[in-house]
Amino acid sequence: MRKDLSIVLCGQAGQGIQTVEYxxxxxxxxxxxxxxxxxxxxxxxxxxxxxTEIRVxxxxxxxxxxxxxxxxxxxxxxxxxxxxxxxPQTIILAEKETIADDFDQTRHNFIDVPFTKKASxxxxxxxxxxxxxxxITGLFGIELQxxxxxxxxxxxxxxxxxxxxxxxxxxxxxxxxxxxADSSKIKFDINGDAGIKGQILVNGVExxxxxxxxxxxxxxxxxxxxxxxxxxxxxxxxxxxFGIIAExxxxxxxxxxxxxxxxxxxxxxxxxxxxxxxxxxxxxISLAGILESPIVIHxxxxxGPATGLPTRTEQADLELALYAGHxxxxxxxLAPGNIQDAFYLTRKAFYLAxxxxxxxxxxxxxxxxxxxxxxxxxxxxxxxxxxHIIKTGVDYKRYKLTxxxxxxxxxxGYGNGLVAVDSDEHxxxxxxxxxxxxxxxxxxxxxxxxxxxxxxxIPPVLVGSEDxxxxxxCWGSTxxxxxxxxxxxxxxxxxxxxxxxxxxxxxxxxDYLKKAKRIIIVENNATSQFAKxxxxxxxxxxxxxxxxxxxxxxxxxxxxxxxxDLLN
Amino acid sequence: MNTEIFNMVDIDIxxxxxxxxxxxxxxxxxxxxxxxxxxxxxxxxSGIGQxxxxxxxxxxxxxxxxxxxxxxxxTAIKATNPALTVIAESGDGDMYAEGGNxxxxxxxxxxxxxxxxxxxxxxxxxxxxxxxxxQTGFKTPVQVGGVFLEPFNPLAVAIALDASFVARAxxxxxxxxxxxxxxxxEHKGYALVDIFQPCVSFNKxxxxxxxxxxxxxxxxxxxxxxxxxxxxxxxxxxxxxxGIFYINPDKRTFEENIGIYKENQKPLYEREPDVxxxxxxxxxxxxxx
Numbered sequence: 113m114r115k116d117l118s119i120v121l122c123g124q125a126g127q128g129i130q131t132v133e134y135x136x137x138x139x140x141x142x143x144x145x146x147x148x149x150x151x152x153x154x155x156x157x158x159x160x161x162x163x164t165e166i167r168v169x170x171x172x173x174x175x176x177x178x179x180x181x182x183x184x185x186x187x188x189x190x191x192x193x194x195x196x197x198x199x200p201q202t203i204i205l206a207e208k209e210t211i212a213d214d215f216d217q218t219r220h221n222f223i224d225v226p227f228t229k230k231a232s233x234x235x236x237x238x239x240x241x242x243x244x245x246x247x248i249t250g251l252f253g254i255e256l257q258x259x260x261x262x263x264x265x266x267x268x269x270x271x272x273x274x275x276x277x278x279x280x281x282x283x284x285x286x287x288x289x290x291x292x293a294d295s296s297k298i299k300f301d302i303n304g305d306a307g308i309k310g311q312i313l314v315n316g317v318e319x320x321x322x323x324x325x326x327x328x329x330x331x332x333x334x335x336x337x338x339x340x341x342x343x344x345x346x347x348x349x350x351x352x353x354f355g356i357i358a359e360x361x362x363x364x365x366x367x368x369x370x371x372x373x374x375x376x377x378x379x380x381x382x383x384x385x386x387x388x389x390x391x392x393x394x395x396x397i398s399l400a401g402i403l404e405s406p407i408v409i410h411x412x413x414x415x416g417p418a419t420g421l422p423t424r425t426e427q428a429d430l431e432l433a434l435y436a437g438h439x440x441x442x443x444x445x446l447a448p449g450n451i452q453d454a455f456y457l458t459r460k461a462f463y464l465a466x467x468x469x470x471x472x473x474x475x476x477x478x479x480x481x482x483x484x485x486x487x488x489x490x491x492x493x494x495x496x497x498x499x500h501i502i503k504t505g506v507d508y509k510r511y512k513l514t515x516x517x518x519x520x521x522x523x524x525g526y527g528n529g530l531v532a533v534d535s536d537e538h539x540x541x542x543x544x545x546x547x548x549x550x551x552x553x554x555x556x557x558x559x560x561x562x563x564x565x566x567x568x569x570i571p572p573v574l575v576g577s578e579d580x581x582x583x584x585x586c587w588g589s590t591x592x593x594x595x596x597x598x599x600x601x602x603x604x605x606x607x608x609x610x611x612x613x614x615x616x617x618x619x620x621x622x623d624y625l626k627k628a629k630r631i632i633i634v635e636n637n638a639t640s641q642f643a644k645x646x647x648x649x650x651x652x653x654x655x656x657x658x659x660x661x662x663x664x665x666x667x668x669x670x671x672x673x674x675x676x677d678l679l680n
Numbered sequence: 681m682n683t684e685i686f687n688m689v690d691i692d693i694x695x696x697x698x699x700x701x702x703x704x705x706x707x708x709x710x711x712x713x714x715x716x717x718x719x720x721x722x723x724x725x726s727g728i729g730q731x732x733x734x735x736x737x738x739x740x741x742x743x744x745x746x747x748x749x750x751x752x753x754x755t756a757i758k759a760t761n762p763a764l765t766v767i768a769e770s771g772d773g774d775m776y777a778e779g780g781n782x783x784x785x786x787x788x789x790x791x792x793x794x795x796x797x798x799x800x801x802x803x804x805x806x807x808x809x810x811x812x813x814x815q816t817g818f819k820t821p822v823q824v825g826g827v828f829l830e831p832f833n834p835l836a837v838a839i840a841l842d843a844s845f846v847a848r849a850x851x852x853x854x855x856x857x858x859x860x861x862x863x864x865x866e867h868k869g870y871a872l873v874d875i876f877q878p879c880v881s882f883n884k885x886x887x888x889x890x891x892x893x894x895x896x897x898x899x900x901x902x903x904x905x906x907x908x909x910x911x912x913x914x915x916x917x918x919x920x921x922x923g924i925f926y927i928n929p930d931k932r933t934f935e936e937n938i939g940i941y942k943e944n945q946k947p948l949y950e951r952e953p954d955v956x957x958x959x960x961x962x963x964x965x966x967x968x969x
Contacts, residue, residue: 312966326958354954369752378947527720530720535745
């Protein structure tokens with residue numbers, strides 16, 4: 113019997129799939145189940161067809177699967193949208209009247225569940241989504257009270273009769289679910305896990321935003337763009353409580369120039385953006401390069417070129433981030449692989465940007481920001497963050513030439529010195545110069561920091577046998593899907609190496625790669641950008657590449673199969 | 681007047697002899713001295729161009745950023761530490777062409793900064809092409825048949841956006857210009873001071889004499905609180921009015937609106953993230969109650 117169930121909700125935007133997803137994942141969590149959810153959606157406000165996958169399991173689940181165990185289509189057309197993922201084992205809980213001739217017993221396993229009928233009895237078919245929530249709750253044998261309490265909390269700001277009707281909807285659905293469980297048409301054996309009680313349920317962008325606050329972020333200026341906007345929204349919501357300036361700029365150019373101005377005056381600032389928005393920011397990256405300004409950039413990747421697929425996922429902006437900005441200057445590229453990384457790396461990004469006075473990127477993507485699962489609470493030490501600013505004296509020079517290339521950073525108004533920064537090549541005091549000898553010294557000073565960055569690089573994580581023959585290489589958001597796929601392989605001779613820092617490449621990279629007889633790289637892009645980066649810096653060529661660029665993340669089964677094909 | 685406190689030593693000024701930037705620099709130093717602003721509490725923000733080099737010739741904190749981008753960092757600097765006096769100063773190409781979008785939205789945002797624009801109706805550093813404020817018919821190496829684009833009217837745009845302080849000055853008139861700049865600095869909210877100045881190298885049309893002949897000062901009968909009247913004055917040309925066109929003293933500033941200084945006046949660099957609060961926030965994601 114299944115220890116891990118994949119439930120997919122599918123319907124039009126605006127139909128309330130997000131509400132169902134939100135309620136169900138939280139109710140599962142409350143009931144003590146391990147849960148994972150992710151979504152794919154079309155770029156529109158209403159209509160279109162979107163789907164959400166919720167995995168429920170006895171053990172941790174952290175990646176998306178292709179398989180659908182239970183499908184809940186909310187309208188006509190929804191079944192067709194996920195047709196390729198439906199198997200003879202898929203049970204489809206649907207209301208015949210609602211999905212009309214999609215309800216075809218000769219093609220798939222349908223069970224007619226009167227979601228809308230029950231909702232109408234309660235007073236409005238709008239409650240059909242909550243009936244569906246109740247149905248799944250009943251099917252799992254979760255206590256009705258647990259679900260009811262959460263639904264009440266969710267709708268607390270609504271009128272009393274709306275709350276009562278939603279509670280009635282949960283109960284009606286709950287009874288439908290109990291009946292389904294009794295019918296033995298859906299079988300699974302999933303247990304709660306007492307260990308998850310204190311765990312948090314957050315998605316990638318929430319974890320990054322919490323990490324930003326922990327890193328002392330108190331300024332964010334950005335322009336809305338999917339899929340990066342969640343970070344701006346999160347920090348704007350917390351702005352009052354945490355004293356954060358959260359400003360929607362007139363464009364991405366203003367956004368990054370504001371953030372750099374904020375750092376100059378003593379804030380800890382970041383921007384969040386995607387694809388074309390980031391393209392506009394590149395002049396600002398270059399500005400940070402010459403000003404030696406810290407800046408943290410959250411770049412949530414989506415498929416390009418240009419507008420591409422605005423709501424889909426891809427890992428194709430690695431090279432853009434790596435080379436963005438004219439001129440030569442150091443930078444760091446971080447790419448969280450899981451929710452914990454998103455928190456710790458974003459927090460660390462502020463430290464690194466501040467310490468080395470350089471741009472630090474957090475590379476995520478749509479799949480990563482929209483996916484969530486239960487994970488332990490991050491550790492937060494009760495100490496003040498380390499700030500790399502100094503009180504200036506009268507003879508302060510912002511760009512004092514030092515042995516390691518780092519000039520102590522003063523800020524205006526703190527001390528008796530003056531702080532001058534200039535986008536022109538400048539002298540030690542920060543004033544425009546065309547002294548070409550000094551120019552060379554300044555370039556060398558900036559690039560010297562690269563060596564220091566190498567010493568501070570975040571090492572890759574090796575998962576699996578130390579005595580591997582086959583090494584799977586991946587970076588960023590693919591961590592959990594690769595992990596589950598490699599576990600599925602069940603091979604003692606195969607491990608995987610995940611990079612959370614993709615640039616500068618950590619020092620251990622060559623050693624790990626040289627140890628392998630065979631290396632396979634997994635990337636959500638078409639040209640294997642990370643393999644090219646590895647080749648450039650280690651001269652190791654990775655020819656076995658598993659690439660996906662249809663706008664969706666890898667599925668566990670798909671990757672397992674492709675790895676098996678290559679390894680057998 | 682002794683403006684020594686703002687003097688830089690051993691500097692090689694990149695402006696042409698006779699450039700209108702020289703008197704503006706001198707006037708600005710006088711205004712700052714009279715208002716007893718300390719260099720350490722002053723931040724000069726600029727973009728790129730000949731006028732944008734002014735921060736390097738005056739003793740203060742300097743943020744000399746990118747072309748067209750003086751206003752976004754200036755806004756952020758003031759928001760990050762409201763105790764600083766922030767002047768964003770550049771030329772007409774920097775502020776009105778490359779930075780046009782920021783000009784519009786900075787007015788809407790209303791940070792308490794001073795925006796001084798050296799307006800010589802021509803591009804200097806790139807050698808003589810039209811600027812947004814070039815007059816129609818003005819011939820340049822690029823606009824070979826003469827400019828046919830409608831000149832940008834910064835004052836009318838600013839007043840249309842209900843900017844909180846809008847003025848125009850002339851570099852040839854030190855006393856009046858100094859008074860206008862002083863009022864702009866003392867004004868709470870965004871203050872635009874567009875300053876006519878001759879470009880001796882590239883603008884043979886709008887010369888010192890031309891500006892003298894084609895400008896006049898608004899007199900006491902002009903009521904700067906009357907927005908419609910101010911707009912009307914802003915649309916006048918040849919002669920162009922000079923002086924303070926419009927003041928709206930009641931607008932809330934960006935720093936007031938962002939709300940983080942209501943209960944805590946500390947600038948951002950003196951603050952620490954509230955770990956206790958963050959722990960409580962993270963706790964809410966356990967969905968445990």
